[in-house]
Amino acid sequence: MITLFLFACVWVCTAKGFRLSGPMTYAFFAFLILTAIFRIDAMYLLPVAAVYALFAIWAVFLPWPEYNPEKPRTEIKRWWNHPRELFGFRIMQALFYLVPLDALSWLGGKTLETVGPMIKKRQRTMIKNLEMTMPEYANDEFARRVWNNWGRTFVEGLKFSTYITKMSKYIEFQNKNLLYARPQFLLAMPHFGYMGLLSTAFLNSGLTIAVTYKQARNPLTNDIVLANYGEKLVPETHFLPVGNAIPMVRALRNGEILNINSDQRFRGAPYIDFMGVPARTSTGLAQLAIKFNLPVLMAHVERTHGAHHKIVFDEFLEISNTGDTDADEINGMKIVNEAMARIIRTKPDEYLWIHKRWR
16 A cells, blocks of 8 residues: 555656656655565555655645647646656666666667557658658668667667767767857758767857757656757757747857757648658748858768767858848758758668658
């Protein structure tokens, strides 16, 4: 009964986004292990249960964590689906804490390589995308390579701190001098490889980068998304949720570098050719480049082998300003899409083909 009570307290704190819910979860499993090994009498856990009860009562009165008030969560998502996702992630994080990065990367790749093709909806999306753009790769063998890469990428996010402490071992840079070639610029990259590692290039660089990102559908896991991009571990980086242009403009006026990744489907955006097929493409990147008269630096992160990566700064793109705003924005995004396509074709198995980019 005490075990169930402790679990219920942890669950309430998790559902309400209570910051101490993480340590409470790990401590809960530690209690289970210690109790099983040393056969601790239940009465000795009563003080722990009292502390957990106080935290749970505190959490009940906290406001619900919401990132999108226009789409309120249902009660089943609040109390079951979303806490379950976060709880599962924490269990996985605890289990893999002592596993070396290289072994964890191999395990994640093999796991998703096996399980991924069973996710029929995503598998069909991948094959359809490939049939439209690179039909020579529209086969199950190539799909397994894509799943393997994203399986590795997902679990490598659990070890971002390892990339920081052992950067010289796991990360190499190409054309890093381009970061200092212009006083200010926009940064763009496709959803290719372990994108989050890009922030390591700015560590101790003297440069500040504002990164736009799509918030997680589950507000409880939003911090996990940011952790995979180096939040707190790379102080030169801060994050701006997409959908609000004001923080982006403010960052540029403050002289910061702004990272915008525009290769995802954007509802209501114009169709612009991408890898030979028209795709809805946001023109926000071109709008800002024209407004602030800034070049666009293309970059990407590619896997060299295992858990090792190379961060490449490819080239500067100049977006012309002829005075015809609409035409300049479309032409600018055509240039950006072509540059992204060149990157994707170098290692197509590292691109996010499971996203419905083309419809």
